[in-house]
Amino acid sequence: MGRHLGLPVLLVVLAILLFVQFAVAADEGFGRHFNYFETASFPHRVDGAVVATTFGDPAKAQAFTVNLLRRDQHEKLAGVSGKSWQQSFTEAVQRSHERVAFYTLKLSPDAFGSQEFQSPVKAGNGEYLMTLTLGSPPQSFDVIVDTGSDLNWVQCLPCRVCYQQPGPKFDPSKSRSFRKAACTDNLCNALPLKACAANVCQYQYTYGDQSNTNGDLAFETISLNNGAGTQSVPNFAFGCGTQNLGTFAGAAGLVGLGQGPLSLNSQLSHTFANKFSYCLVSLNSLSASPLTFGSIAAAANIQYTSIVVNARHPTYYYVQLNSIEVGGQPLNLAPSVFAIDQSTGRGGTIIDSGTTITMLTLPAYSAVLRAYESFVNYPRLDGSAYGLDLCFNIAGVSNPSVPDMVFKFQGADFQMRGENLFVLVDTSATTLCLAMGGSQGFSIIGNIQQQNHLVVYDLEAKKIGFATADC
Template sequence: MACSQIMLRVAILRLLLLMISSSSSNVPDQDSISSSMPSLLYPRKNVSFTARLIHRTSPESPFYDPNAKRYDLIGDGIRTSLARAHFFGKRTSALAESLIDARSPVRVIGIDFVMSYSIGTPPVKTFGIADTASHVIWLQCQPCDHCYKQSIPFYNCDESSAYKSLPCGDTICYSSPWGSTCRYHSDYMEKSSSNGYLSTETITLGDNGGETILEDMIFGCGTENTDRDTKPKPPGVLGLGNRTSSLIGQLAYPRFSYYIFTNSTGTHGWIHFGLSATTSGPGTPLLPNDFGNYRLSLVGLMVSGEDIDYDFSSYNQAPEYDGGFVIDTGTLYTVLDEPIFNALRKKIAYEVYDEEPQAYNEILLQECSRLSRSRVSVC
């Protein structure tokens, strides 16, 4: 059955539907799939490949704005970082909370890091936000009941010979009250969302001299998507979360690593998947949690070789949603809980000025010190 026929049938039935950090992107309030997915029963993909990680300020990005001001980009990054920290359950300061409220609606569906890939047979080139806080691959699909603006052509599932919708009787899907197909639903902050059909499709990823074809990849074909921001957006998300439904979870070797470029080193970074994601040196275990986030224990912070005055012993014993330190591709700036931030700021102030820090400036970046004499950089 063609995907447009399935969509029409469901529409009739439903009538009314709906770091240490590294980088800014979507802030999911909830990712849900009409699927149990304790483990994917589809064959996992035993592959190894590398792709470009493109920043929105890079001329390689389809969303590059040559007129964007550096101050505006910094402000967007800060507001998005605070919003994501708020989402992750971090106890941000009262100032951070007031900034979020004052700037409403916060533009939390950012486009800082995107990946280029192709979908379908024949392949259609598209882009997706690389997001470790999302657990689903999804993109806007035609025929579309409601889609937001995007600057590149839409993917049409009717035109792909490899597209297959998953029936609600599939082994990875709960029975669905909306008809015969398995559905997904992703909520984001500020009333943004994506809804559609859980399906399989051929996805082509790769760069650096080669491409990798991934067949029968589970993804969300988004036919009802909302975003309060009227600017064109990336067509969807490449979920990199720690769940079996994400891009990472569908690989036989569920591992990835990435390199973020600086302005002086190039226009893009690299993200490595599977066996290509080699690392060296000692590692640190991830904290278990129910939300598929990448969390680490935070055991201390040092300034000039001295620990800050804060007891971290109970910090990592907080409830699972609030303990530890989240590594997140969508958070451009490191965000600390207020007591830790104040202890760090106080230590830096004594190190640099030999005195207590002054009152907060009424500016998004509360303090940014670049002092070559002491080699201290806090932003």
């Protein structure tokens, strides 16, 4: 009788073992591509003091590093923000949608050749700020940093129309190194919209929401301070804005890191190599993010992809995105999804520090949503209050997991872990949302996806490099 009972028991045991093995194998089919994080590892609310970083002696370096602060960090340091982390993040997501809307307007074929130059930056739409010091003796200002524009400018006295900013405006009369640019200066010709009055070069930038800055193009000594010392560069061209409409995040102006000759990095290339890099800390971090001009120490695992030329929009940093993998599985996307139409300038993929969340062209974004809906089995939640489309309820989940994602660029794989993809958006840390959105006709790689990566812009070799890093 024992033999007859033993066989069913044995069969049950074998069935259980086979089921467990199948379940584990099914999970491991994606499991090697999953990253498991404690709940606290996903970006969520942060409390405490913002930490600035001090770097080495600039006199002994071939590069110079300054601090970047996110808007929420800057507001906390300035003591002007009573917002919760969730409110700050939701506003940043909204600014991402607005920025994409302005890019859509700027990159449309109808906009090319318009008499009015429009930058895609909305007033207050920058996500990182740095300190810029101008003049002799020096005057310091906090300015928005934007890889999507070229002109550097600050509000100047005497101000005919200016928005409110913390601290004083730049006063040219107090600087012995200030001089206005002549209409014959080469950098005057680099302005997209200019005028000439009494041989003084005048500029006008109108942004997507009709905020604007107008004034004189001028030359000044710029000083960058990194806590260990100061690097000064003479004859720095900038806009001395005496008529400015908007809010610009309460900053004194804007610094452009685009590819044009007026940008900060282009002008510093006479002092350092024509390269810059940044390493953005995660939303969990209270530390500042380093922005380096010039050559950096070699990173062993850095991968490069070529900067793609878009003749219609030469300021922006386009790269060739070939495909996307989620959980190790390639998405079914036609190569044309990410292509640039060189006849119109539409399409392509832009690397952008000023957009918080990545915005993928709709066919790619829809495929990403389907993949995560298939792979992630947590209950769905409505994310519309946060401006996001895909959210999950992870209440009671001690070790939440999501599949990683890889952007397959030409010559480089850009791998993103869970912290680059999902954000805990509520105070209870139970609503986990995909930090991405959809865009019409082009894609933007936002700064959440770039966090904890060293991103190198080598403009001498016309390439952009990526390396995973603990920023």
